[in-house]
Amino acid sequence: MTRANLYVPVTARRGSIAIGNFDGVHRGHAEMLQRLKQMATATASHAVAVTFDPHPIAILRPEFTPPILTTLSERITLLKESGADEVVVLPVTQQLLEMTAEQFFTEVIVEQFEARGIVEGPNFHFGKDRHGDTLLLQSLCDTHGIQCHVVKPVVDGDLMISSSRIRELLCSRAMTQATELLGHPYRLSGVVKQGAQRGRTIGFPTANLTDIPTLLPAHGVYAGLTQLDGRWFPVAASIGPNPTFGEHREKIECHIDGYVGDLYGKILHVDLLSEVRALQSFSSIDLLISQIQSDVAYCRRTAQQFLAKG
Known part of the structure; x- marks a missing residue:
């Protein structure tokens, strides 16, 4: 992946970032974005949400691609309503998916976004074969002097709120419960x-x-x-x-x-x-x-x- 594959506006550089699919922009995502906003305020930077399009699974294993909960335009709107100052769409290509976790961190997070801080959820993975996890992320951030915060999971009952769980509820006609987990x-x-x-x-x-x-x-x-x-x-x-x-x-x-x-x-x-x-x-x-x-x-x-x- 080269810089030409990703347009990062000036207002999205040197900010605090959160990276994810953010499908549905549910309450778990909203919690992460609120923490991102706090970090951005503390560092006098912008809160930047970075989302993927299409879902990485659509490239890796198209037959297992989950149905989407939100269109890209709706996702961007909800991310901004939840606290993001900027939303950058990261085009998912085979080249991107071949990057190691260390390459992704260096070439995307450090060189292209010039991130001052990063906020992620507990299940965040990055790099080829999802090799990178929050422990590696914290280590890389420490090495580069980037603030890192991993939010605690937002739960409903004993289960973590997730896009896949919301899909299950919608397919069970449990709309009331699904909207409670979505927050909208x-x-x-x-x-x-x-x-x-x-x-x-x-x-x-x-x-x-x-x-x-x-x-x-x-x-x-x-x-x-x-x-x-x-x-x-x-x-x-x-x-x-x-x-x-x-x-x-x-x-x-x-x-x-x-x-x-x-x-x-x-x-x-x-x-x-x-x-x-x-x-x-x-x-x-x-x-x-x-x-x-x-x-x-x-x-x-x-x-x-x-x-x-x-």
């Missing part, structure tokens, strides 16, 4: 395309999301919210097939409570807050409508409670 709603972003328009005929029009790049939660109904025209609207989102009408194709249908407008062809961001129920088949349209009314009322209360917290 789980966002789905997609393009609105025309569907069967069946919801409109029963009084609950939906925006049908397609081309979603992030992990889809397990099939079910979820409470969320979305911001349109400067206003927040409650959302009842159904993910999966429509068993009442004998449909088996997976769909993401979002009823935006109180919104009237044309969203076709536009990108819609839906922030999911909690699970509502599993999908089920209803024996009549009247029973379906009654259940949707109950779902929307629940979603409305959930969104209002979330917004009231500020």
Whole structure:
């Protein structure tokens, strides 16, 4: 890897840095970024988050690449909201992955970032075959006169908060617990395309999301919210097939409570807050409508409670 492969802006040099995938930017990441901000303040430098794109596994073993929790643009936004002054995206190439831990430290951390300090989590590894760990990092930092701080793991119960654990929760329809570990709603972003328009005929029009790049939660109904025209609207989102009408194709249908407008062809961001129920088949349209009314009322209360917290 050469300097030409990585653009480090002037404001990101001679700062305090934290390096990681940061997928989801969960509470564990937020703790690390707060410690990074403290170090940057103490050294009169910038807090710089360095993230990888794509995930290293996508290059090493593509078949094992985990589904992402956040797009790159969302990750950058969340990192800055969590305390980073600058976010630098480190392009993952085979050349980068062939670097030894010592090479990565010298050529990237020392020569390109000119780091004054570094903050990492307890499971941080770097260099070819993940040879470098926090003990080697501390030793190298001591040799080069760079401050080093390894944060303690942030736990929920007896388990450390991690992106992989959040993926497991989302795939189990445990949205409430997943958002608690994230520290923020789980966002789905997609393009609105025309569907069967069946919801409109029963009084609950939906925006049908397609081309979603992030992990889809397990099939079910979820409470969320979305911001349109400067206003927040409650959302009842159904993910999966429509068993009442004998449909088996997976769909993401979002009823935006109180919104009237044309969203076709536009990108819609839906922030999911909690699970509502599993999908089920209803024996009549009247029973379906009654259940949707109950779902929307629940979603409305959930969104209002979330917004009231500020």
